[in-house]
Amino acid sequence: MSKDIPALAAAGLTHSFGDRAALDDCSVTVPAGSVTALVGRNGAGKTTLLRAAAGLLTPHRGSLTVFGDQVGEGTLPSIGYVGQQAPLYQALTVAQTLRLGGRLNPRWDAAYAQRLADAADLPPAVKVGALAPGQRTRLALIMALGKRPGLLLLDEPLAPLDPVARTEAAGALMAEVAEHGTTVLLSSHVVADIEGVCDHVVVLADGRVRLAGDVDQALAAHHVAVGGAGDLAALDGAEIVEAQPDGPGFTALVRIAEPVLAGRLSWHRPTLEELLLGYLRTTGALPVREVAVR
Structure with missing residues (x-):
């Protein structure tokens, strides 16, 4: 993928939930190959923007492209998404979850996903529901990375973790991202999660971009x-x-x-x-x- 084409480009995105505008003529560009922090207070529109980029929500107005293509079924294989709750099937084991990833994703890299699971010491026979929160988060990240996405969307996946688990999960994630050049858009309330990790920043407020660009x-x-x-x-x-x-x-x-x-x-x-x-x-x-x- 060419770095001249933005990984994500939103123009005039507008979306409301009842009388509340979650996105209000929101325009933003995420450069390909960047690790971009998406920062904003509760209700700023971060989750709505990420869900729209992942194809889980259709904005009422505006355009949204991923690597130059309109968001839709055609862009789904190139997007990895981890929501705040890191949803996984609780009754499946770790091994079954990884096999399911292969069935659902045409670009699934089984060997890569297994290597990440082994590095995280995830017990293959244990059910997801019995994993510690940090282990579930690591597994959710592995499921997103196993797709070999060009764009990885992370909606505060580290929020439930204690400081040690946050550091371990973030370090493992960024090591893999750096190796493969994946573009990351990371939503977080914690400056420590993004400082020294993200090279771009986007600040959202009231559904609009207030600051956007290279961190330095x-x-x-x-x-x-x-x-x-x-x-x-x-x-x-x-x-x-x-x-x-x-x-x-x-x-x-x-x-x-x-x-x-x-x-x-x-x-x-x-x-x-x-x-x-x-x-x-x-x-x-x-x-x-x-x-x-x-």
């Missing part, structure tokens, strides 16, 4: 300003993403490549956590528009 470029396009109450005027004309009281003064995330040398302001580059929290804390107050970092 996004960080370089912002600065954090710290100053006293009288220094806020020095930021006039700058794009302030968020300003928070900080003792008698303030701390502000500013979309600016070079600091303003005025007043008593001090500046530093934001961490990824500072950048994401700045957008997440104030998404309701930001203008409804895409903030793109290319």
